[in-house]
Amino acid sequence: MATHRFRPTRYFNVLGTAEPCLRIANGDTVVTDTIDASGMDAQEMTVASRPNPMTGPFFVEGAEPGDTLAVHIERLTPSRSTGWTYSPLALTVLDPAAIADHPPQQRHVWEIDSKTRSVRLQEPAKGLETFAPPLQPMIGCFGVAPAGGQALSTATSAQNGGNMDYRLFAPGTTAWFPISVPGALFYLGDGHACQGDGEIVGTGIETSFEMEVTLRVLKRTITWPRGETIDDIFTIGNARPLDQALQHATTEMLRWLGEDYGLDARAASHLMGQVVRYDVGNVFNPAFTVACRIAKRWLTKRQDGGSSGR
Amino acid sequence: MATHRFRPTRYFNVLGTAEPCLRIANGDTVVTDTIDASGMDAQEMTVASRPNPMTGPFFVEGAEPGDTLAVHIERLTPSRSTGWTYSPLALTVLDPAAIADHPPQQRHVWEIDSKTRSVRLQEPAKGLETFAPPLQPMIGCFGVAPAGGQALSTATSAQNGGNMDYRLFAPGTTAWFPISVPGALFYLGDGHACQGDGEIVGTGIETSFEMEVTLRVLKRTITWPRGETIDDIFTIGNARPLDQALQHATTEMLRWLGEDYGLDARAASHLMGQVVRYDVGNVFNPAFTVACRIAKRWLTKRQDGGSSGR
Amino acid sequence: MATHRFRPTRYFNVLGTAEPCLRIANGDTVVTDTIDASGMDAQEMTVASRPNPMTGPFFVEGAEPGDTLAVHIERLTPSRSTGWTYSPLALTVLDPAAIADHPPQQRHVWEIDSKTRSVRLQEPAKGLETFAPPLQPMIGCFGVAPAGGQALSTATSAQNGGNMDYRLFAPGTTAWFPISVPGALFYLGDGHACQGDGEIVGTGIETSFEMEVTLRVLKRTITWPRGETIDDIFTIGNARPLDQALQHATTEMLRWLGEDYGLDARAASHLMGQVVRYDVGNVFNPAFTVACRIAKRWLTKRQDGGSSGR
Amino acid sequence: MATHRFRPTRYFNVLGTAEPCLRIANGDTVVTDTIDASGMDAQEMTVASRPNPMTGPFFVEGAEPGDTLAVHIERLTPSRSTGWTYSPLALTVLDPAAIADHPPQQRHVWEIDSKTRSVRLQEPAKGLETFAPPLQPMIGCFGVAPAGGQALSTATSAQNGGNMDYRLFAPGTTAWFPISVPGALFYLGDGHACQGDGEIVGTGIETSFEMEVTLRVLKRTITWPRGETIDDIFTIGNARPLDQALQHATTEMLRWLGEDYGLDARAASHLMGQVVRYDVGNVFNPAFTVACRIAKRWLTKRQDGGSSGR
Structure with a gap:
């Protein structure tokens, strides 16, 4: 190691x-x-x-x-x-009718403060003078x-x-x-x-x-990216439109719940129907990204290790 | 009153x-x-x-x-x-290739326990014996x-x-x-x-x-539904595909941040770019629902009340 | 009558x-x-x-x-x-990046000439001086x-x-x-x-x-609009995105070919795979319209009248 | 040459x-x-x-x-x-609810008759005994x-x-x-x-x-594929959903009509609004294909050669 x-x-x-x-x-x-x-x-x-x-x-x-x-x-x-961003909002997230009045793209510098562990616009916009997200x-x-x-x-x-x-x-x-x-x-x-x-x-x-x-x-096979945080497991779909990305992520989660948690399609649907969360990774790139996420507190790993070990 | x-x-x-x-x-x-x-x-x-x-x-x-x-x-x-749900997952959230093997729709009864403030399947599926979300x-x-x-x-x-x-x-x-x-x-x-x-x-x-x-x-005009919780404000878009629902919600949020919080399109994008959250209301009905959500901790209401009073 | x-x-x-x-x-x-x-x-x-x-x-x-x-x-x-149209192109058919430079909407009058059976802009745009479609x-x-x-x-x-x-x-x-x-x-x-x-x-x-x-x-039941011209039969799907409208129209055609022309799903697919035509009715309204069309020269009605009579 | x-x-x-x-x-x-x-x-x-x-x-x-x-x-x-096809219809063109009953995919052989210039299923399906498209x-x-x-x-x-x-x-x-x-x-x-x-x-x-x-x-630059037949010019967009493919194709046609035919955005919209045709290339592959097509009878090339010459 x-x-x-x-x-x-x-x-x-x-x-x-x-x-x-x-x-x-x-x-x-x-x-x-x-x-x-x-x-x-x-x-x-x-x-x-x-x-x-x-x-x-x-x-x-x-x-x-x-x-x-x-x-x-x-x-x-x-x-x-320092880091940088663009403004204003990307065209992919706006009603087409709102695009005509939209200001042109600009680049902005942010200060990254590792001590306070926060970020801050170098030249704050009006109304954001105190805006400093973590x-x-x-x-x-x-x-x-x-x-x-x-x-x-x-x-x-x-x-x-x-x-x-x-x-x-x-x-x-x-x-x-x-x-x-x-x-x-x-x-x-x-x-x-x-x-x-x-x-x-x-x-x-x-x-x-x-x-x-x-x-x-x-030594196991998956179809789409998966992930695990301290609190959650999640699967990822990448496609357009968002609907298709969500379908990929959800179908991958269904597979995962079967493989590792012993839930058949019906049981998995009971669980997901009540506690699933969807996150939008990006809605900007050529392929959009949707995550299908479930808190681990709702899950119990199969005793036999499911299909994850080998 | x-x-x-x-x-x-x-x-x-x-x-x-x-x-x-x-x-x-x-x-x-x-x-x-x-x-x-x-x-x-x-x-x-x-x-x-x-x-x-x-x-x-x-x-x-x-x-x-x-x-x-x-x-x-x-x-x-x-x-x-009691309440009821369907299983398995709806066809709108599955890869088309996964539909052929999908079990048929069934109705299931849940017990609603107002004392423990939890819900529980009347006949728990295998692997969900202890599943009782709030x-x-x-x-x-x-x-x-x-x-x-x-x-x-x-x-x-x-x-x-x-x-x-x-x-x-x-x-x-x-x-x-x-x-x-x-x-x-x-x-x-x-x-x-x-x-x-x-x-x-x-x-x-x-x-x-x-x-x-x-x-x-x-006595004010909005275009799409809006909402406010203890922690957040949010806007709603209803449409298909999810992309369009998201565009409606995001554009409505842009309007709201301008009207009530004094943020122009560029400032609003700085804020939203770092702290926005998207939730999927439904991805099942004829029109899908996306919420664009921002924590109120990042927001300061305009002193003049914006366009909300009159 | x-x-x-x-x-x-x-x-x-x-x-x-x-x-x-x-x-x-x-x-x-x-x-x-x-x-x-x-x-x-x-x-x-x-x-x-x-x-x-x-x-x-x-x-x-x-x-x-x-x-x-x-x-x-x-x-x-x-x-x-006379009749009227708008210019320029609707926002639904443009790349979002092309919208910013797009001219504002205007209304234009056309002359309808019933003798020549043609239409013509009252004030022709440059380059369209002779444009007179039927x-x-x-x-x-x-x-x-x-x-x-x-x-x-x-x-x-x-x-x-x-x-x-x-x-x-x-x-x-x-x-x-x-x-x-x-x-x-x-x-x-x-x-x-x-x-x-x-x-x-x-x-x-x-x-x-x-x-x-x-x-x-x-005295028969259909799910989506259908139509017949001198040359063709067609089915209509109305939805967004175009993909879904096309799915509705295609699925309806599959039903029609079974009911009236005795083609099962496999036979219908052989026919449609080689000769189907798709038309875009509109890509402007809240619901888009796609037609799935087949030339009647490829079709033979069932001797028993299929499900159309009763 | x-x-x-x-x-x-x-x-x-x-x-x-x-x-x-x-x-x-x-x-x-x-x-x-x-x-x-x-x-x-x-x-x-x-x-x-x-x-x-x-x-x-x-x-x-x-x-x-x-x-x-x-x-x-x-x-x-x-x-x-000989050539070959699959049956039945692809899942991308069906209502999700129609997929469950859909027969499994099979491969079929067609005879290619270069003399009659037609094609024909080697084992015709019921109802397609005489089906022989060109x-x-x-x-x-x-x-x-x-x-x-x-x-x-x-x-x-x-x-x-x-x-x-x-x-x-x-x-x-x-x-x-x-x-x-x-x-x-x-x-x-x-x-x-x-x-x-x-x-x-x-x-x-x-x-x-x-x-x-x-x-x-x-010695000229284009953004998306273009084509010309005896009768038509066309542009191609490749993307999902079909809406986006159509946007790419339409925007490319708008550019072409400006470059080679001297039509500004407004004039081009008058022409396209009355005579444009959309074709669906494929609605099966990872990226769908839409063609935006205009009959050449409606078009007059710029005398100066537009941007096509060099």
């Missing part, structure tokens, strides 16, 4: 099959640097181009197509004291190489993960990705210091990070 | 212009009975037909087209000790008569409210509806003892209620 | 249950006047209000819920020499009263018909509507002198008409 | 940047072989794997990012006498390498073309693709002997072909 300190020198704008930057053992931890969505690093130097340049790919020994990669997010530490670091874009020789833009997302921009991909969360190539080929980047649901200004607070993740191979 | 105890004898399956069941003054409170989605009352007698038979309409003196009706939900008390009463369908002589089925929802099935329409919440006819003509019913996001089994726990609401007329 | 000449004095902005304007026998023909989408009649007097004021409702003796109303469009004669009259909005006491705006459409804006609802076509109330209660109006697919400027060439239709009751 | 006879030995399941199979001059013609969607060649040998293995990529001298590749489809000759060859999947190092599955489509399954990509048509890499890197394959709108059984009649195309580089 080694810890590797990796300093990237190349970045990728697609998740695909490429020469690994580092080979690690199953269960190892990686501490590495990520740059922001526009390619700016900790020194505010632009070292790569848009969109969402990725650090990676990391080759995990023993990972085979059909397996699952579990990525435990140990730590996300901003590596500079620092809530998250990973915007991460995942593994997709199947079939595809190379998918880091602007979008699919079954292999990618640019999901979901705020629960945060420290303490374990994310699962379906593996399609030997070694999994894991990429990460596009960290946000904070972001509401939907990434509705087209960005979180985009900044560079030192990220620490632990990578484990599970 | 009188309180009226109204016992309905007729029910309605559309929200439209009909003879008022009761005329009340602006600010009065109504205590009334509602029956469940299939027309069953507190004595488990079927006294009306599907879908979602409504109690009402209540005529509020002084309400004029262009005004807003504020409905404060004082209390929702189940009036019998009693969380909510109104599934309520709203006012729509514009232009329309009469809209209580199966669906629109700008005038209707079958939104959003779990935050709960005791303590104030809901706002845009008024299109003199007197507003307010209807309510379809109470649920509990329901997760999305109403994804096609029902909440459907039961009869004694509901208590206070109705006030605001 | 009488022919009735009916001159309307009232108009309706919803399709619902209302006092019939005329009672006719099954098989009778009605010759009547319709006014344009904004309420302007043959004398260019505004005699009713938006949207799409309807002539009707006509009560057809013998029509019962569960039956089908066949409306043969005998003749559509413009009753004045007069192609069609009915924008027609249908029957919906079920369950609903009254649906003539701005939209549903299973009962309504504002479908499909250019094959033209002379020579027979349209079928599912009947939900005694007498069917048939409405018509919103004639267009011409219109492309999708009604993408938000209007056809809107004008007043003398319309002649023959109404027959079929 | 040479003609190259190219016999492929490798096939590709993604459109991406790969070693060219052949370098040709601007204006050259290529005669080559394509295999069917499942990888079966003219001898009914499976020589490559799904989905839609492509012949190519062809490097066109002088093609630069920002240019447009014009592909004139000279000839599509089936290279064997041979109407088309290209299901073709296009150029996408931007940014992406490699996109031949199951789907995007701005660079791909698996559009549009029946007007047929002999006599010229298709235009936006070029993103030096040499354009053109791929083609997935020929169909016949196909209705929407590819609604999930296939056309899939077979191997000898295809002949002429490739020219235009």
Whole structure:
């Protein structure tokens, strides 16, 4: 269970099959640097181009197509004291009739205060003089190489993960990705210091990070990304429209509740019908992201370990 | 500020212009009975037909087209000790390929325990033997008569409210509806003892209620329903696909932040970009429902009262 | 088989249950006047209000819920020499990013030349000096009263018909509507002198008409509107997004091919897979309209008459 | 203007940047072989794997990012006498409630009769004993390498073309693709002997072909694929839902009418409003395809050549 300190020198704008930057053992931890969505690093130097340049790919020994990669997010530490966002709201979240009067896109700088653990507009807008939401670091874009020789833009997302921009991909969360190539080929980047649901200004607070993740191979097969926080389990669907993303996430949750919690379709529906929560990861990127989430307090793992062990 | 105890004898399956069941003054409170989605009352007698038979309409003196009706939900008390749901999951939330193997729809009875304030399947499914989520009463369908002589089925929802099935329409919440006819003509019913996001089994726990609401007329104009809880403000969009419902809700929130909180489009986007939450009311009915929600801790009302007073 | 000449004095902005304007026998023909989408009649007097004021409702003796109303469009004669449209394109058909630069909506007058059977802008735009497409009259909005006491705006459409804006609802076509109330209660109006697919400027060439239709009751049940031209049969779905409208239309066609043409699901798919055509009626109204169309040359009616007779 | 006879030995399941199979001059013609969607060649040998293995990529001298590749489809000759389809209808075109009763997917063989120029099921279904639609060859999947190092599955489509399954990509048509890499890197394959709108059984009649195309580089920039037949011009949008595909196609047509035909947004809307036609290429693949089509009889090219010349 080694810890590797990796300093990237190349970045990728697609998740695909490429020469690994580092080979690690199953269960190892990686501490590495990520740059922001526009390619700016900790020194505010632009070292790569848009969109969402990725650090990676990391080759995990023993990972085979059909397996699952579990990525435990140990730590996300901003590596500079500013980030940036756009204003105003993205066109995808507005009634078409409201678009004509909408102001043009601008870029804004936020200060990231690691002591107070809050973020704040460098030039506050009128009415937001005291607005300083908490620092809530998250990973915007991460995942593994997709199947079939595809190379998918880091602007979008699919079954292999990618640019999901979901705020629960945060420290303490374990994310699962379906593996399609030997070694999994894991990429990460596009960290946000904070972001509401939907990434509705087209960005979180985009900044560079030192990220620490632990990578484990599970000998089981999943269809869409899954995740677990201290409180919840969740599944992810990436598609347009939101309806389809929600269908992917819900169907994956149905599978999970059967595999690991012994609930058949009818029992799962009783549970989900009363306690399910849906989150909108992003409603901005080419593929939208919906999470289907259930509090773990409602769940009891199968004694036999379900299909998760092997 | 009188309180009226109204016992309905007729029910309605559309929200439209009909003879008022009761005329009340602006600010009065109504205590009334509602029956469940299939027309069953507190004595488990079927006294009306599907879908979602409504109690009402209540005529509020002084309400004029262009005004807003504020409905404060004082209390929702189940009036019998059982409710019912369907299983399995609704087809709208599944990948089409998963539908073929899906079991047929069944109806299930739940016990509503007002002492422990929890609900429980009468015949628990395997794996759910101890599943007893809290009693969380909510109104599934309520709203006012729509514009232009329309009469809209209580199966669906629109700008005038209707079958939104959003779990935050709960005791303590104030809901706002845009008024299109003199007197507003307010209807309510379809109470649920509990329901997760999305109403994804096609029902909440459907039961009869004694509901208590206070109705006030605001001399201001809104476009889509709005609401306020102890912690949050929210706006509602009703449409398909979910994307369009989300656009309606988000655009309405943008208007609200301008009117009452003095935030222009750019400032509002800074706030929403970092702290907005989206909830899925229902993803089952003909029109889906999305709520755009913001915690009040981030908001400061305009000193001048914005456009809310007059 | 009488022919009735009916001159309307009232108009309706919803399709619902209302006092019939005329009672006719099954098989009778009605010759009547319709006014344009904004309420302007043959004398260019505004005699009713938006949207799409309807002539009707006509009560057809013998029509019962569960039956089908066949409306043969005998003749559509413009009753004045001008019509109007909007420019530019509707927002529903544009990429959101293209909306900001889009010019504001304007109204334009077209001359309807019944001799040359063509239409022409009164003030031609640059580049369209010779643009004079043929007069192609069609009915924008027609249908029957919906079920369950609903009254649906003539701005939209549903299973009962309504504002479908499909250019094959033209002379020579027979349209079928599912009947939900005694007498069917048939409405018509919103004639267009011409219109492309999708009604993408938000209007056809809107004008007043003398319309002649023959109404027959079929003792059979359909779910969505159907139609037949000299060359084709077609089914209609009305919903958003277009995907759902297309699903409704396709599923209805599958039923029709089984009922009347003896094709099971597999055979129907062989036929449709090779020769089906989809038309976009409108992509502008609250509900979009898709037609699923098959040329009659590929079809052979069942010898036993299928389920159409009784 | 040479003609190259190219016999492929490798096939590709993604459109991406790969070693060219052949370098040709601007204006050259290529005669080559394509295999069917499942990888079966003219001898009914499976020589490559799904989905839609492509012949190519062809490097066109002088093609630069920002240019447009014009592909004139000279000839599509089936290279064997059978093709295959699936039944029944794809799940994407059915109401969800109709899926449960739907029969399972089967594969069927069709005979391709090059003399009568028709196709016919080898084992006709009941009611289709005489069903023999005309041979109407088309290209299901073709296009150029996408931007940014992406490699996109031949199951789907995007701005660079791909698996559009549009029946007007047929002999006599010229298709235009936006070029993103030096040499354009053109791929083609997935020929169909016949196909209705929407590819609604999930296939056309899939077979191997000898295809002949002429490739020219235009020094102009387009955003989405365009095409021209003897009668029409058309633009293509690829996305989900159909609404978004239609928006892409319509917006691209608006640009084209401005660039080449001198019509501003208002004039273009007058023309399109009356004569536009929408076709559904496919409503089956991950991205759906909509064509926006206008008959050339309504169009007059700008005297100055618009932006098409160089």
